[in-house]
Amino acid sequence: MKWLGAAASEVIGLFVGDWVQSGVSVAILAAAWLALPRLHVEGVAYVLAVALAVQLILATAAEARRKKA
Amino acid sequence: MGAQLLTFGAAFLGSAVESVEALTIVLAVGLTRGWRAPLLGTLSALGLLALLVAIFGQLIVTRVPELTLKLIIGTLIVLFGLRWLHKAVLRSAGVIAMHDENRAYAQTVESLRADHEKTDWIGFTLALKGVFLEGLEVVFIVIAVGGTSGGMGVAVAGGLLAMLVVAIAGVIIRRPLAQVPENTLKYAVGIILTSVGTFWAAEGMGVSWPLDFVSIVGLAALYFLASRVAIGLIRRPAFA
Numbered sequence: 001m002k003w004l005g006a007a008a009s010e011v012i013g014l015f016v017g018d019w020v021q022s023g024v025s026v027a028i029l030a031a032a033w034l035a036l037p038r039l040h041v042e043g044v045a046y047v048l049a050v051a052l053a054v055q056l057i058l059a060t061a062a063e064a065r066r067k068k069a
Numbered sequence: 070m071g072a073q074l075l076t077f078g079a080a081f082l083g084s085a086v087e088s089v090e091a092l093t094i095v096l097a098v099g100l101t102r103g104w105r106a107p108l109l110g111t112l113s114a115l116g117l118l119a120l121l122v123a124i125f126g127q128l129i130v131t132r133v134p135e136l137t138l139k140l141i142i143g144t145l146i147v148l149f150g151l152r153w154l155h156k157a158v159l160r161s162a163g164v165i166a167m168h169d170e171n172r173a174y175a176q177t178v179e180s181l182r183a184d185h186e187k188t189d190w191i192g193f194t195l196a197l198k199g200v201f202l203e204g205l206e207v208v209f210i211v212i213a214v215g216g217t218s219g220g221m222g223v224a225v226a227g228g229l230l231a232m233l234v235v236a237i238a239g240v241i242i243r244r245p246l247a248q249v250p251e252n253t254l255k256y257a258v259g260i261i262l263t264s265v266g267t268f269w270a271a272e273g274m275g276v277s278w279p280l281d282f283v284s285i286v287g288l289a290a291l292y293f294l295a296s297r298v299a300i301g302l303i304r305r306p307a308f309a
Contacts, residue, residue: 010202014209015148017155022148029144029270037275045271045278049288052267053295056151057302060158064303067164 021059028052072282076220079265080227082258083210086251087203088235093170093245094199097177098192100243106189110196118204122211122225129216140273142217146266149209153259158296160252162303167252170245207232210262217269260296264288 016022032048091111098107129138159165181191207228215224238246264285268278278284 006198007202007205010205014206015145015152017152021151021155025148025151026144029147032271032276033140033274036271043279045267045276045284046287046291048271048276049267049291052147052151052263053291056154056158056292056295057299060155060162060299061302063155064159064162064164067159 018059018063021055024055024059025052028055073220073223075261075265075285076214077223077227079214079258079261080211080224081231082254083262084207084228084231085235085249086254086258087206088232089170089246089249089251090168090173091200091203092235092239093174094177094203095196096239096243096245097174098181098195098199101178101181102189102192106192107196110193110198111200113193114197114200114204117201118208121205121208125208126212126216126221126225129212136273136275138273139217139269142213143266143268143270143273145209146213146217146262147270148266149206149213150259150262150264150266153255154263154292154296155259157252157256157259158299158303161256161296162300164303168255170249170251174245214262214265217265256296260289260292263292 028048028051032051036044036048095107095111098110129142133141156165160167177195181195211224211228212221215221235246267288268282268285271278280287
């Protein structure tokens with residue numbers, strides 16, 4: 001059972017390092033899923049990438065700040 | 070051709086990184102307690118992993134509609150890639166320690182010496198668990214990049230070739246592959262996976278990319294730039 005538990009947490013750990021960061025990423029993807037298909041603008045998909053990139057910068061900076069404090 | 074190369078490359082690099090980590094565990098067990106049990110453990114884990122690829126690979130390719138598959142797998146690849154990229158940024162900025170195979174090897178050997186009086190189930194279990202848990206990431210990468218691009222065979226080939234190369238290198242040098250630039254590889258794979266995941270997720274939402282598949286290069290450049298900005302920001306003396 002312990003081994004199964006370790007496997008389960010490993011599977012979750014594949015996708016979630018920091019719950020807040022993962023939550024924000026999912027929220028960004030969900031918002032994009034709702035909004036982007038309605039905007040018929042060439043290149044609008046890059047909005048999703050830019051949002052995820054900004055999220056990466058903010059999340060790593062926040063974690064670094066926590067670890068240095 | 071480009072898509073196949075990217076699928077192969079992502080599967081190969083991701084599998085190579087995880088195989089190096091699994092090899093460290095198997096070497097530590099084998100050189101400390103003998104080879105029979107860890108090799109059996111490794112083979113059992115590889116069998117389980119192959120079963121997972123066969124079951125889930127087949128299910129995903131045959132049962133899930135294409136757009137849904139792209140959206141779900143794309144989302145999972147984004148989460149997976151961002152986790153690697155997040156760690157790579159913190160490592161490059163010096164916030165967390167670089168992964169060190171020599172240290173991981175020494176820690177495993179030390180823990181095995183302490184348990185030397187127990188039966189060799191420990192050698193079997195440690196190898197099985199180590200290879201299986203590290204291999205789960207390989208399975209995910211192979212299924213994700215292979216399932217969404219329609220190149221499952223190419224992805225499986227990339228994953229298997231990486232495991233083979235690492236295993237041969239391990240047999241030849243008989244110590245952890247500490248010279249492999251593992252942290253740099255993880256950084257690169259993190260960027261590739263996040264880019265591919267973003268591409269598939271958006272396609273799954275029904276949004277098209279201006280240059281179709283070539284857009285992944287632009288996405289990789291964007292995520293690389295973002296990671297360098299994050300590293301630069303964290304390294305600033307005034308940052309706290």
